[in-house]
Amino acid sequence: MTISVPATSANLGPGFDSLGLAVDLRNKVEFHPSKFFSVSIKGEGENNPRLKGNNLFVSIFNDHFNRLTQKKQNFKFTFYNQIPMSRGLGSSSAVIVSAIASAHEAAGIRVSKRRILNHALFYESHPDNITPAVMGGFNAATVEKNKVFSQRKHLPTYLKAIVTIPNKPINTSKARTLLPKSYSKENAIYNLSHTALTVGAFFNEDWEMLKLSAQDRFHQKARMKVLPELFSVQKIAYESGALMSTLSGSGSTFFSMAYDEDSAIIANKLKQKFPDFTVKTLDFDNNGLVIER
Secondary structure, eight states: OEEEEEEEEOOOTTTTTTTTEEEEEEEEEEEEEOSSOOOEEETTTTOOHHHHOOOOOHHHHHHHHHHHHOOOOOEEEEEEEOOOOTTTOOOHHHHHHHHHHHHHHHHTTTOOOHHHHHTTTTOOHHHHHHHHHHHHHHHEEEEETTTEEEEEEETTTTEEEEEEEEESOOHHHHHTTTTTOOOHHHHHHHHHHHHHHHHHHTTTTGGGGGHTTTTTTTSSHHHHSSTTTTHHHHHHHHHTTOEEEEEEEESSSSEEEEEEEHHHHHHHHHHHOOOOOOEEEEEEEEEOEEEEO
């Protein structure tokens, strides 16, 4: 069987650890019982030998499969990876979600997406990436009593995502150390109001509001200083017609959203200015986790 999970962009400006959406860039895994355990990786990470010997997917899969079946069994796993690693596009969330879903399928136990999402919370304590990875679309999420509560919005086809992927990663754990230990009341209110406005803009499809609502005072500037070119990425995106342009997760990828007719102009200008970066124009993903039996 095949399990696939989309890439995600989290925070979306002011929605720190609470907002995220899915884009149509997928990691897939095919697996079946085998006499011997084996791992094959194609695409992102295929030249990294450590991923075969210390594979997060396999570790999570085994934890759940052994718990569900009370037995050990060998599988052959083949990974087809499109999501860049350590670039702020939810590669770790894709691994976590696909491993949990695969273990349940291998055990012959079908569970809801909501159950898989809550299991994923054990490995990723913030819901901003794992929620759109499972549910697809745009999601506003919070955690209460070890459960994810979320609201989802289907994203229309006339919108495109432009992701600018630098040739350098920003480590998520290190990126958190760059943030202040406390925030002023003024900045907290600023982000709270802008997050609320962003959620309203998505649900009401008031896309012109996003350039204003996606402003942030919590995390973006501190993280972008690690790779100052990101300030120019954002400036060019907005000047070229982007509806919003925000740091994707903790970076280093920068996410921009635009109308379909403006997306090529934005992407071309970014490619010209940053020839060493990868610029992709993507559809949004409204499916989230997909299981093909």
